[in-house]
Amino acid sequence: MKIDLTAYEGLIFDMDGTLIDTMPAHVKAWQQTAEEFGFHFEASWLHSLGGMPSYKIAGEVNSKYGLSLDPQAVSTFKMASFAAIEDKGDVIPCTHSLLLEHLGNKKIAVGTGSQRKSAEQLLDKTDILSKLDILVTATDVKNHKPNPDTFLDACFGMGLQPKQCVVFEDTNLGKQAAHAANMDCILVVEGSKLEFYPAPS
Numbered sequence: 001m002k003i004d005l006t007a008y009e010g011l012i013f014d015m016d017g018t019l020i021d022t023m024p025a026h027v028k029a030w031q032q033t034a035e036e037f038g039f040h041f042e043a044s045w046l047h048s049l050g051g052m053p054s055y056k057i058a059g060e061v062n063s064k065y066g067l068s069l070d071p072q073a074v075s076t077f078k079m080a081s082f083a084a085i086e087d088k089g090d091v092i093p094c095t096h097s098l099l100l101e102h103l104g105n106k107k108i109a110v111g112t113g114s115q116r117k118s119a120e121q122l123l124d125k126t127d128i129l130s131k132l133d134i135l136v137t138a139t140d141v142k143n144h145k146p147n148p149d150t151f152l153d154a155c156f157g158m159g160l161q162p163k164q165c166v167v168f169e170d171t172n173l174g175k176q177a178a179h180a181a182n183m184d185c186i187l188v189v190e191g192s193k194l195e196f197y198p199a200p201s
Helices: 023-037 043-048 054-065 071-084 093-101 116-125 149-157 172-180
Strands: 010-013 107-111 134-136 165-169 184-189 193-197
Touching: 010 093, 010 149, 023 043, 023 071, 054 071, 071 116, 093 193, 107 149, 116 134, 134 149, 149 165, 149 172, 165 172, 172 184, 172 193
Parallel strands: 010 107, 010 165, 107 134, 165 184
Antiparallel strands: 184 193
């Protein structure tokens, strides 16, 4: 679908699964973590939590399976497993092409549930980092998605208002965050299709 972005002055992209196809690498890292800590691993459930920082996902694992794992230890292991994966994924063409197309005529941000160090490395490797007006990561906010903080910080950091921005996401959690921020949301479906979800009026 051809998306008309003329109404917006700022484009805010999620990173994992939206701009860069890192989800397979994240799933692999969680698989290794599940083996290490002995909890049941369910890729599809984990995928639905995309956008949450690792230590919060570890908390979700605890409540889902009635465990008392140390979220910090789990997330440290998971992040190390992810860091050790050589090929973390390439850019996703349908969103990356829009970013390049609007470079220079719109403000561009990334709002991600990844930690700053990891996000900067990935965005640098894919040559996106230098093109951004602002990067907001899990390291920079207290209330993560589905809370609106990540996207609001990106929006205000670009000197814009929510109505002037549109968010690109790939999970329901991210869409909830965009709508909580009062922004329209465009979802990447099956890695290549774009679907428009206006902010609830």
